[in-house]
Amino acid sequence: MAAESVRPDQLWYQYRPLGDRSIRLLELLPGSAQDGMRCRLRSAGLDDMRVDHPYEALSYVWGDTGDQVTIACDDACVVSISRSLLEALHALRDPISPRIIWADAICINQRDDAERSRQVRLIDAIYRNARRVVV
Structure with a gap:
């Protein structure tokens, strides 16, 4: 389960402001256990979420926040996450379809x-x- 290392040509993901009733969702892109983790972040309105944007909520232990890794986000950027979140995402990632x-x-x-x-x-x-809530 390889984490990405930051290349000089990569930029850190820049969070855009959210509306009062909006959240960000992580589109976990498909891949095998050997592939680097890739994702996209997008915002969505919370009020019509079940119909328009079905998603799974992940509940997990943050673990050591000092143990950070980077993953590819929105193609040209990277984002830093804890190793425990990386492990949870690897367990959830589908080899064929995004989640x-x-x-x-x-x-x-x-x-x-x-x-x-x-x-x-x-x-x-x-x-x-x-x-669904995944624990």
Whole structure:
């Protein structure tokens, strides 16, 4: 299960602001256990989530936040995640089809206190609107 290393030509993913009732969803791109992890992040309105944007919510232990790895995001960028999240994503990744997942550590901009505060208020609705919660 290889993590990506940051190449000089790669940029860190730049989180865009979210609306008050919007969340980010992670599109986990298909691949085998030997492939590097690849994803896309997109925003979606929370109110019509079940019908328009079915997703799975991931509940996991963050683990050692100092043990960070990078994965490819939106083709030209990388994003830093914990090794425990990487392991969870590897377990969830389908070899053929993408999966749409909400995981707090990557779907919430952890460096933006105001966004984190707004998103925490939506956590109950995020889990309630998920097609399935994976623990």
